[in-house]
Amino acid sequence: MEELRLPDGAYRGALTDEHISAIFSGAGDFNRRELRVGTHIIYVYAIDGLTSGGDISELVVKPLLQDTRAGTMEELYDRALRSTVYNSVASACEDLNDAATKLVNGFTVVLFGQQAIAFETKTGEKRAPAAPEVENTVKGPKDAFTETVRTNTSLLRRHLRTPALRLYETQVGRRSLTNVTVAWIDGLTDPELVERMKKRLSEIDVDGLTTPAAVEEYVTGSRPTAFPLMQYTERTDRFAQGLLDGRVGLLVDGLPLGYLAPVDIGALMTAPEDRGTDYLSASFLRLLRYLALLIGLVLPGLYVAMATFHPEMLPTALLQAIIESKHTVPFPTVFEVLGLLVAFELLQEASISMPHSVGQSLSIIGGLVVGTAAVEAKILSPAALIVVAAAGIAGFALPGRSFADALRLWRLFLTVLASLAGLFGLTLGALCLLVHLSGLTSLDVEYLAPFSRVSGSRAIVRQRLFRQKYRDPALHPLDGKNQR
Amino acid sequence: MKWLYLFAALVLTAVFGLPFRAYDTGKLLPVRTVQAARTARGVKLVSEIGQAEGESWTEAVAALREQAPGDVFFDTAEQLVVCAPSLLPEILRSGELRPAAQVYFAEELTDPEGLNEYLTAHKSELTVADLRYALLREGRL
Numbered sequence: 021m022e023e024l025r026l027p028d029g030a031y032r033g034a035l036t037d038e039h040i041s042a043i044f045s046g047a048g049d050f051n052r053r054e055l056r057v058g059t060h061i062i063y064v065y066a067i068d069g070l071t072s073g074g075d076i077s078e079l080v081v082k083p084l085l086q087d088t089r090a091g092t093m094e095e096l097y098d099r100a101l102r103s104t105v106y107n108s109v110a111s112a113c114e115d116l117n118d119a120a121t122k123l124v125n126g127f128t129v130v131l132f133g134q135q136a137i138a139f140e141t142k143t144g145e146k147r148a149p150a151a152p153e154v155e156n157t158v159k160g161p162k163d164a165f166t167e168t169v170r171t172n173t174s175l176l177r178r179h180l181r182t183p184a185l186r187l188y189e190t191q192v193g194r195r196s197l198t199n200v201t202v203a204w205i206d207g208l209t210d211p212e213l214v215e216r217m218k219k220r221l222s223e224i225d226v227d228g229l230t231t232p233a234a235v236e237e238y239v240t241g242s243r244p245t246a247f248p249l250m251q252y253t254e255r256t257d258r259f260a261q262g263l264l265d266g267r268v269g270l271l272v273d274g275l276p277l278g279y280l281a282p283v284d285i286g287a288l289m290t291a292p293e294d295r296g297t298d299y300l301s302a303s304f305l306r307l308l309r310y311l312a313l314l315i316g317l318v319l320p321g322l323y324v325a326m327a328t329f330h331p332e333m334l335p336t337a338l339l340q341a342i343i344e345s346k347h348t349v350p351f352p353t354v355f356e357v358l359g360l361l362v363a364f365e366l367l368q369e370a371s372i373s374m375p376h377s378v379g380q381s382l383s384i385i386g387g388l389v390v391g392t393a394a395v396e397a398k399i400l401s402p403a404a405l406i407v408v409a410a411a412g413i414a415g416f417a418l419p420g421r422s423f424a425d426a427l428r429l430w431r432l433f434l435t436v437l438a439s440l441a442g443l444f445g446l447t448l449g450a451l452c453l454l455v456h457l458s459g460l461t462s463l464d465v466e467y468l469a470p471f472s473r474v475s476g477s478r479a480i481v482r483q484r485l486f487r488q489k490y491r492d493p494a495l496h497p498l499d500g501k502n503q504r
Numbered sequence: 505m506k507w508l509y510l511f512a513a514l515v516l517t518a519v520f521g522l523p524f525r526a527y528d529t530g531k532l533l534p535v536r537t538v539q540a541a542r543t544a545r546g547v548k549l550v551s552e553i554g555q556a557e558g559e560s561w562t563e564a565v566a567a568l569r570e571q572a573p574g575d576v577f578f579d580t581a582e583q584l585v586v587c588a589p590s591l592l593p594e595i596l597r598s599g600e601l602r603p604a605a606q607v608y609f610a611e612e613l614t615d616p617e618g619l620n621e622y623l624t625a626h627k628s629e630l631t632v633a634d635l636r637y638a639l640l641r642e643g644r645l
Contacts (some may be wrong), residue, residue: 330577
């Protein structure tokens with residue numbers, strides 16, 4: 021079998037029963053059946069679990085066995101491909117590798133001498149679309165992506181009925197052979213963006229593309245940044261809206277997510293609910309989110325800087341309150357805040373890896389009971405606890421988890437800098453962050469794009485829908501106008 | 505590796521090279537109202553933290569710092585009550601008080617208890633910054 025497999029993971033050899041059987045030897049779910057049709061022997065192969073046994077019997081085996089006309093193997097093959105087998109999808113296998121790939125994708129392969137036909141007999145067993153778990157909204161649709169890429173494309177087609185919706189399918193991963201679909205709208209999306217996405221996918225030469233991190237890092241080129249360079253969403257409507265905006269979508273088999281690129285900070289700060297509520301409420305909520313971003317990012321660092329290096333900048337009454345709350349606490353403010361930030365991260369990590377019900381209890385015990393006990397035992401000052409908790413809550417108010425995670429990392433970094441050099445360190449850190457964000461691009465679109473233009477307010481204020489006549493010019497859409 | 509060196513240099517500069525002083529917030533004793541008067545010994549300073557005497561304003565401040573149970577913090581002082589105007593150049597030259605602190609003139613020292621609240625309710629138009637400017641113009645600073 022080893023001699024059949026090439027270094028790139030593909031299979032090479034004659035399309036024979038021996039070779040197909042050899043490729044799947046030892047696979048318990050591999051089914052092989054020998055059939056006699058007239059004077060010829062043909063072989064039927066399928067992988068149990070990926071295919072439907074009933075469909076194979078009814079739509080492949082039965083019509084083949086009912087073909088009693090005499091003729092050569094070549095004629096039998098031709099009739100199976102064009103007439104006798106009334107399966108909706110039948111395609112000739114080009115070679116051994118094509119046959120093996122079709123088999124692992126839920127096709128039934130029938131071997132006629134040294135030619136083979138693959139009939140689609142995929143099983144209907146897959147998770148049905150359910151309501152989004154993270155990006156839930158009150159008014160929006162309740163169909164989230166599933167792990168099956170074909171289900172996802174069908175959901176997308178229901179949101180975007182346009183025939184111009186293009187779905188380019190390819191496989192990535194030498195061994196995982198993960199089906200990846202690039203989605204875009206023809207005549208709207210910049211073809212250069214589509215080509216760039218296709219090129220990046222074609223350049224990925226890895227064993228497997230099975231995790232979200234693998235998709236994000238390999239597709240974006242693994243830039244040294246914690247900030248997401250692709251936006252992911254579990255909502256089909258949001259994905260469809262992204263395509264309508266002129267972005268390129270990516271669907272990966274096995275991941276219940278859709279990826280959108282390019283992405284900028286404005287897109288990451290919008291929530292699915294923004295288009296579900298009136299423009300005033302949506303704008304207010306967006307402003308609140310930017311405020312949350314600022315609080316979540318700098319509040320702990322600001323507190324450390326002010327309390328440790330610049331207490332004179334605090335109003336005396338507030339300073340007095342902080343001093344009184346810290347009077348019996350044995351740790352300096354810096355260790356108190358950094359310790360709390362680390363404890364907060366630990367608590368989050370612990371609650372993620374716990375079952376949902378236990379996770380909630382853990383949050384209550386960790387956050388409320390231990391926090392209150394620590395304050396009462398005068399190990400922590402209430403002020404520090406309030407600051408870290410406020411920053412944590414502000415972080416949760418951000419719509420994108422990847423973006424919030426990146427800010428968590430920078431928050432820790434800014435706090436460390438503030439603990440070393442006060443407001444000077446905090447400002448230096450903020451400048452570093454600004455420089456870092458200014459240098460980031462997603463498919464060559466600047467990360468801070470919405471703020472580098474005169475129309476930057478669009479990222480913060482949600483305009484009235486009838487005024488949103490033009491698509492984001494940073495995406496270079498072929499059709500720049502989206503309404504009359 | 506160069507980033508590591510750069511970060512190490514940044515940390516060392518931040519810790520040892522910058523003119524900042526770190527405070528232990530829990531030990532801070534913020535001063536809100538300072539009274540200064542001339543005595544036979546020199547200068548007497550009275551605040552909510554306590555009182556101290558010295559031959560000069562600087563010495564009185566040092567004495568107050570020495571006897572206080574924590575870190576006396578003058579940067580929060582909101583009011584300065586001066587019983588001897590001749591002390592002003594010395595006080596302003598020391599730079600202990602922030603420019604926005606309000607300045608009052610009094611005949612004699614009073615009980616600091618409740619003084620801050622009283623003076624907050626009766627704001628002065630004169631600040632340390634105004635006086636500093638005036639004295640600088642007169643060439644007395």
